Amino acid sequence: MARDRLPVVLERYEAVIGLEVHTELTTLNSKMFCGCPVEFGGEPNTRVCPVCLGLPGALPVPNEAAVEATVLAGLALNCEIAPFSQFHRKQYFYPDMPKDYQISQYDLPFCGLGHLDIEVDGDGAKQRVDLGAEPYATRIGVTRIHLEEDTGKMIHVGGVEGRIAGADHSLVDFNRAGTPLMELVSEPDIRTPEEARRFAQKLRLILLNLGVSDCSMEEGSMRVDGNISIRLRGETELGTKTEIKNMNSFKALHDALAFEIVRQADVLDEGGRIVQETRHWDVTAKRTSTLRSKEQAHDYRYFPEPDMVPFEFTPEWIDAIRVRLPELPDARRERFVRDFGLSPSDARSLSEDVEFSAYFEEAVALAGNSLAKPLANWALGDLSAYLNAGPVALADAKVTPAMLAELVEIIDDGTISGKQAKQVFAEMAESGDAPGAIIELKGMKQVSDTDAIEAAVDRVIAANPDEVASYRAGKTTLIGWFVGQVMREMRGQGNPALVNETLVRKLG
């Protein structure tokens, strides 16, 4: 297994990896250059018009929101926003591309140099043999972000598993053609498959927070390709690189790059040379194979798109976009640690998802900062478990932030026990009733009345002379059993802390 051999290979070789990430701007209403809706799936050729079908005479007009989304992403990734930019035509013939050229950007993209800081910990940190196994942070450069249009889709008929090879003919559907596609190219600053995965995951989180895409790797709205070469440690010259495609999940991204590092090392160790080519990750076979070699490289004949005019962004315009930048996960995490006293790890878990963090913050706002910690526990515990268990989206969850806040307050003032609270939560998730109502209805109020507790304790002590004798003889671990008996006596409503205290006093 390549993964198993990776650490050994990385002892001798350093990998140099750059990523190209294509993200469909799925949250927009309309396509890149026409008014057709941006949606997934559907009957073939039902979301098309003269523009995205490339009919004779049709003209593209860029979607303002797509341009803004790209600049927003550039700002989030600390990119320089180009004062002068332009669309170009990238020309090649392919049946899923209606005009037989793709409107893209070439030497004048919207966003130039930027960066993204990532943190690597756990097992993944071990891949950096040069840094030891300690968690570390590193900065990955972003070369550029540009905007282009997606292609249509083809269904290959008569072959095996819908692959092109062996197919008899193909069907072309242009519903996806013209979907706004944002392409980010990273600098070759990535050194391990784990760094590649963290980079892609963090990029996804940021784009989700910006609200520009649903970033679904499954549905192909986020697609990651990798350029990878290796060199002996200490070597400064770059090796020959290969490009890896079809990595349809973060795991695939990691595993394909790991495989490719080991493969390249094997080739070099056997005295061979790396061929510059595009390779395809086969997720079932868990290997990469040649898709096409660079020798067949096409001459794209880029030239400025004459159907459009250039873009010149003023500093004022860029500032107006900057104002729309939401708080990003890193900043939110720091704030959660600072303001709520959460652990960095809890803060990270709570801050990544924009809706989840908003939910949490709403609950904290209602219950007060002093209850942020128990709220965090509930959010990451029962609430997350409940959300993960069912097909319930956070927005549709019956447990509202107000209900969670109320529950934590009720626990805090001792009305119910933690154990009762779990029952209440389950009930809330089921019925959508407020916790106060549930407690009232089920008679679950915790009894903190000392007289009632003392009476129950006395009854238990009187009824169990043998156990009392054993306890007094030194078997103090029986205290838990006594608490259980008292709680049963009180139908679970006794305040456990008070019960415990009273028992210890009376038995002692």
Added chain:
Amino acid sequence: MSISEADVRHVAILARLALSDEQVSRLKEEMNSILGHMDQMQSLDLEGVEPTSHSIPLRNATRPDVVKPGLSRDLALMNAPQAENGAFVIPRIVGVEEGA
């Protein structure tokens, strides 16, 4: 710059045109003659001159992100040489080209 028949054949593949030998040799002559004439531009002093891709100073032409009605599928497929199940039909693709 003189264009050879091999150049013409290469360009014909880029442009996806199946040309006969006779067309190739005629185009070689014509392209050399025409481009030879166009070479007069090379005598101009273009140092520091910005290229013009449009003659009017328009910038930032965009449209609002609004959905507009498109074509019905029947209209979309009206001119298709071959269609099946609402899709355009094409013959097999040999060799993996672009777009993967």
Added chain:
Amino acid sequence: MSFDVSTLSARAIRDGIAARTFSAAEVVDATYARIDAVEGAVHAFNELTPELAREAAGRIDAMVAAGEPLPPLAGVPTGFKDNMNLVGTHTTCSSKILEGFKSPYDCTAVRRLLNAGALPIGKCNMDEFAFGSSTENSAFGPTHNPWDLERVPGGSSGGSAASVSAGMVAVSLGSDTGGSIRQPGALTGTVAMKPTYGRVSRYGVVAFASSLDQIGPFARSVEDAALVLNAISGHDDMDATSVREPVPDFTATLGDGVKGLRIGVVRDMLELEGCAAEVRSATEASVKLLEGLCAEVGDVDLPMSQHGLAAYYIIGPAEASSNLARFDGIRYGHRVAEPSDVLDLYMRSRAEGFGPESIRRIMLGTYALSAGYYDAYYGTAQKTRTLITREFEAAFERFDVLITPTSPTVAFKIGERAEDPLAMYLSDVYTIPLNLAGLPGVSIPCAKCGTSGLPIGVQVIGKHFDEATMLQVAAALEGALALDMTPPAFPLHRRSS
């Protein structure tokens, strides 16, 4: 009814309908009767659309009956170049590759003209994909010049020009990438104008060279051309290169004369070697007339513009090679029989579907954009374009309009230049620089050749978005010349072939 639709102006037709002198339906009948009489000899149309015309006429007549005010071009018979989409018609670009293509949508300029009341009479013949200056490069046969059926009407909008010249329609639309409206205008004795780039939406006109193409009118008078320009101008959301400049009423200043206007004669263009003597003297005579009308006339040289042809024959084919990639036999258009695979389908469908001039331009343009040649050709041409634009800007510091011939020669014989692409390309030497600089230009008939009697055109060039002044000068000259540009003895002059 007693009216000769072949000689009436657009305004006279509209006014006649408004006054109930004749109905729009009668205009349609008279129009197709005229077409029956002369179209066989001229071949201006690829398709006639009597049903659409009668439908439109019905709407106009209903408005008359209801006493509603009529739009400015109500009932005016109109031809559309066959590269403009219109639902209910075929749009072929006179190419085999688009033979039978049914338009599923409308070209904006066409739609605007129809909204102004125009009657769609038919789709006009053209050089294939607008590649040419003679309308000989049509897959459906050449158009003949109504003035001499042995001669070309110019091109590429030769059908649009001939249909107006021969009195089959009052006005028509053409497209002009390097002179494709103005040059056939000159050769057929019609008023033909290319507006400023961006003035008229290009949406729906099949693109030749996107940064140069512009739609414009043919008419038998400057006023009719201005009426059409009024109807088709203005911003369109569907074209990112269409401007938001205000659109004046272009007819409002036509009668203002030229007194005090500064008119520049482009001297070095006039002295150009290939310019025929009769063209030169006709241009000089026009300038004299304007001077007589109290214009301030001076000379100017535009030496950079002489490189326009070279820049144009790089930029035009480069953009065209890209714009014509979509004709691939997948979604529409000609598909070869029994393709073995997709590559074979592309290669043979395109080779079969495109005519020789289209193939020539696609090849030239693909070569000019290919790796290693971009800077030498496309880059150089775009920089040359900058110099040409600057040169015009400097000239317009001194002058309100500029004057050149439209075409260096009168109409040539069919077949005369067919085998010599370079000679054909020279037909547009006076018109091309305007497209490169995005300037408006209008050709109006200024003389008939002393020996052949063929029309000669003069070109008036305006500043960006100042079509009004340009048309004002053209109208003054038209008035002073008072030429009868009805083709002689037409339609008695039968073509011999």
